[in-house]
Amino acid sequence: MAASLxxxxxxxxxxxxxxxxxxxxxxxxxxxxIKAQQAAExxxxxxxxxxxxxSALATYSxxxxxxxxxxxxVRRVALLMITSDRGMNGAYSANAIKTAARLTERLRQxxxxxxxxxxxxxxxxxxxxxGIDMRQSWEGFSDAPRYEHAQEIADVLIKDFxxxxxxxxxxxxxxxxxxxxxxIDQTPRARRLLPLxxxxxxxxxxxxxxxxxxxxxxxxxxxxxxxxPMYVRSRVWFYLLQSAASQLASQQRAMKSATDNAQQLxxxxxxxxxxxxxxxxxxxxxxxxxxxxxxxxAAAQD
Amino acid sequence: MAEGDVLFVDVVAADRRVWEGEALSVILxxxxxxxxxxxxxxxxxxxxxxxxxxxxxxxxxxxxxALDGGFITVAENRVSVLSQYGRLAHEISIxxxxxxxxxxxxxxxxxxxxxxxxxxxxxxxxxxxxxxRAQQVR
Numbered sequence: 001m002a003a004s005l006x007x008x009x010x011x012x013x014x015x016x017x018x019x020x021x022x023x024x025x026x027x028x029x030x031x032x033x034i035k036a037q038q039a040a041e042x043x044x045x046x047x048x049x050x051x052x053x054x055s056a057l058a059t060y061s062x063x064x065x066x067x068x069x070x071x072x073x074v075r076r077v078a079l080l081m082i083t084s085d086r087g088m089n090g091a092y093s094a095n096a097i098k099t100a101a102r103l104t105e106r107l108r109q110x111x112x113x114x115x116x117x118x119x120x121x122x123x124x125x126x127x128x129x130x131g132i133d134m135r136q137s138w139e140g141f142s143d144a145p146r147y148e149h150a151q152e153i154a155d156v157l158i159k160d161f162x163x164x165x166x167x168x169x170x171x172x173x174x175x176x177x178x179x180x181x182x183x184i185d186q187t188p189r190a191r192r193l194l195p196l197x198x199x200x201x202x203x204x205x206x207x208x209x210x211x212x213x214x215x216x217x218x219x220x221x222x223x224x225x226x227x228x229p230m231y232v233r234s235r236v237w238f239y240l241l242q243s244a245a246s247q248l249a250s251q252q253r254a255m256k257s258a259t260d261n262a263q264q265l266x267x268x269x270x271x272x273x274x275x276x277x278x279x280x281x282x283x284x285x286x287x288x289x290x291x292x293x294x295x296x297x298a299a300a301q302d
Numbered sequence: 303m304a305e306g307d308v309l310f311v312d313v314v315a316a317d318r319r320v321w322e323g324e325a326l327s328v329i330l331x332x333x334x335x336x337x338x339x340x341x342x343x344x345x346x347x348x349x350x351x352x353x354x355x356x357x358x359x360x361x362x363x364x365x366x367x368a369l370d371g372g373f374i375t376v377a378e379n380r381v382s383v384l385s386q387y388g389r390l391a392h393e394i395s396i397x398x399x400x401x402x403x404x405x406x407x408x409x410x411x412x413x414x415x416x417x418x419x420x421x422x423x424x425x426x427x428x429x430x431x432x433x434x435r436a437q438q439v440r
Contacts, residue, residue: 045314046317053347053382217332217333217348218333218348218349222349223347226349227349230384
């Protein structure tokens with residue numbers, strides 16, 4: 001016999017305990033994802049307005065500004081990688097880490113040094129385990145970020161961006177986050193934060209329509225100076241919000257499949273246990289019958 | 303000004319939309335000084351200082367909003383004000399704003415001149431001014 005009845009029952013009990021846990025986590029993720037999505041929606045108007053203003057400014061002001069002009073010679077870049085604080089969310093963190101690793105590889109091939117910034121305990125552990133240096137890391141808010149967190153991260157990035165290369169500054173900033181496309185589709189994305197990637201063509205005026213020529217106060221350069229830190233914060237904020245929603249969606253899905261698997265396991269274990277029980281009974285009966293037969297034979301011989 | 307012209311105003315903070323609607327005028331403070339915006343204003347983009355902005359709504363009500371800096375863009379009667387921690391004045395309690403201001407001032411006096419503390423101070427100042435102004439308006 002494969003396993004004793006007692007053993008099978010014990011395994012079934014432990015699997016159903018696990019199932020209860022994963023089921024609870026699935027429900028928790030499902031309820032929190034609504035909050036995360038609401039936060040992402042509430043933050044949207046700010047981010048859209050910010051992009052509109054910065055695009056208008058950078059496209060039509062014709063000012064050369066370090067934040068908008070791509071540096072000719074990129075020698076060192078900052079890479080911000082956003083992962084989760086906890087596991088139990090499927091391949092969410094692993095995918096973000098993989099995307100970051102691919103980007104790093106590509107940059108390395110171009111002879112660029114990569115300085116890492118990590119958000120989320122999973123990414124931090126990954127880098128630490130491999131002995132890869134990080135300049136700074138943040139953790140503890142991956143599933144419910146607040147704007148203050150985005151501000152803190154962005155301010156560090158901007159400071160390093162404005163520091164000259166010789167003093168450890170960076171020439172560009174890249175961000176890796178997970179975009180929440182829908183409840184079942186979250187893709188990690190790698191984007192350049194600074195210098196600005198102005199998408200030509202998107203904000204070009206249509207035929208016959210004149211794009212407003214803005215009057216700047218005090219002047220375009222100072223406005224850009226004031227605007228760009230806010231822009232970077234809003235981007236980081238966007239990344240954090242998207243990543244948080246993706247993380248929870250990913251967790252819900254992972255926990256749902258874990259619950260389903262546990263249910264299947266319980267069913268097959270129950271079947272095995274029933275079989276084992278039946279086999280035990282059959283054996284007992286055949287032993288009794290055999291015993292009775294032997295006794296009857298012995299009596300008949302007397 | 304043509305009859306019936308209104309501004310479409312959109313005030314947004316980082317984590318939510320603070321106020322949105324039609325307005326007859328918007329008064330706020332840029333780095334160069336106070337400015338009033340009426341319908342058909344020329345395209346305009348300015349950096350704001352921490353202050354209380356006043357919106358005269360199309361219904362004739364006055365809406366006071368605390369801004370911790372940020373910027374304003376005006377184009378084709380669309381006004382967008384972006385402020386990281388913008389809040390409606392009547393949502394702010396004066397006591398709380400005063401307490402926040404005291405905390406920030408104490409930190410400043412102790413020689414903590416970090417970006418964060420200065421922003422905290424700016425925010426608290428703006429909120430206190432706005433909250434007081436909102437009481438007068440009412």
